[in-house]
Amino acid sequence: MQEATDRIQFLARLGAAMASASYPVTFIRQTLERVSAGYGQHNEVVALPNNVQVVGPTFREGTPVASASVGSALRFDQTFPLAQLVTRTIEGRVSPADGQRDLNRIVARRRPYPAWVTVIGYGVFSAGLALVMEPTVINLVAATVLGFMVGVMWTVTERVPALAPVTPVLAAVLVAGLCIVGAQYLSLDHVGLRALIPPLAVFLPGLAITVSVIELAAGDVISGASRLVAGFMQLAQLTFGIFIASHMLGFDDAQLTSQAVNKLGPWAPWLGVGVFVVGIMLFLAPPLAFLPWLAVLAYTAYVAQYLGDLLLGGYTSGFFGALALTVAALLIARRRDSPPAVAMVVPGFWLLVPGSLGLIGVAELFGADGDSALPATLISMIAIAFGVQAGLVIWQLIRRRRPRH
Known part of the structure; x- marks a missing residue:
């Protein structure tokens, strides 16, 4: 269950970052569902302009749920590494831990010019x-x-x-x-x-x-x-x-x-x-x-x-x-x-x-x-x-x- 929890926490936060970059919620939901299928599990995704929630499969210990609020809008230069992260996640080349670190770097990224x-x-x-x-x-x-x-x-x-x-x-x-x-x-x-x-x-x-x-x-x-x-x-x-x-x-x-x-x-x-x-x-x-x-x-x-x-x-x-x-x-x-x-x-x-x-x-x-x-x-x-x-x-x-x- 811990592995599933880590996955849905990353997916919820990824969806919130996509919402901050003005992705349509339709695309956010489809992307997260596609990534979930690549992980071999079925997750319910609720995407709104200000919040993204991912509900994982039911285990004996319970049903993991992760929610992420959409923060301030991402700058244009931040959308480039985010889009690359989304692509690599869809292709199954990003683990939840690596994805979380990439999101931290994207959010903390400073403006390239003064x-x-x-x-x-x-x-x-x-x-x-x-x-x-x-x-x-x-x-x-x-x-x-x-x-x-x-x-x-x-x-x-x-x-x-x-x-x-x-x-x-x-x-x-x-x-x-x-x-x-x-x-x-x-x-x-x-x-x-x-x-x-x-x-x-x-x-x-x-x-x-x-x-x-x-x-x-x-x-x-x-x-x-x-x-x-x-x-x-x-x-x-x-x-x-x-x-x-x-x-x-x-x-x-x-x-x-x-x-x-x-x-x-x-x-x-x-x-x-x-x-x-x-x-x-x-x-x-x-x-x-x-x-x-x-x-x-x-x-x-x-x-x-x-x-x-x-x-x-x-x-x-x-x-x-x-x-x-x-x-x-x-x-x-x-x-x-x-x-x-x-x-x-x-x-x-x-x-x-x-x-x-x-x-x-x-x-x-x-x-x-x-x-x-x-x-x-x-x-x-x-x-x-x-x-x-x-x-x-x-x-x-x-x-x-x-x-x-």
Whole structure:
């Protein structure tokens, strides 16, 4: 019984670590059940976003039960060794004792770069998105400077987790307020909502909403519904911050526009994708070997999104971008020297504009376009999630035709 207890304790903790890395609970449960079968025992697994419980087989001495609470979210650089541990565990190459030690090392892993590199990385990240969304000189400068500011706030929040609940609202108030003050100083008659998005992109809940849709489709209603509500709550926090800043400074809601402007040329968004990739490497600090894969995936997602925009418009273009991103990530992940698929997909969400357009739509609820804003918001935020789901379905069909040897 002691051996079975050690196994389920490791599995519960592994599942909690996967939940901290935003794995869907459906995948967590399937993974732990598969590993249990490899151990030659049947375990009941209950996976929720905040807790994972594993119930072992019944012995004369009783039934071992292990439960692990999900702690703070893992950093992006920590998801790489975690994914490798998950793969080795599925393949039966990790003992419970070794697995526990690996988990301890992953949790204790320090950020590869100092805090100032993270701040610079987020400024570059924000500049790249500004070139993609609204390439103008003013917007590029503002996005870079405000990106540095939000990067500082992000690093402080990592050191003081108690600030996490208020950071999105505070960041939205400061970013919107500074943009409005700057527009008034330059005698501009409006502030483009697209100019507010790049510095705030890290707070957009695209990944949470996508995971929630996957879980709801798989029948995990409790987990899916809770993530969906949490995602829209985070979106509402950003919107509330913009709303507060505009009214504190006496800025008319009608002066917040979402019209796209490009004063640099058609080449700017394509350059922006490359700048975005560099920013991700500095901000999220993945292994250097991740750089070529990230570049391939970023441009794949952007090209698919661009073509989708030509076919069906901006709000649904994220479906095509997410579909291409998912299939490409799963295809590349088949190579032994490539990163795990889940790690490759995460940065791509920040390039899929519907997540940002969702914020624009909600912000317009306070202006004259409120009648059409809510449906547009729902479509833009859900389109990316269904794109990922469609990519998973297509991948399953591909695997059935070409089984892996």
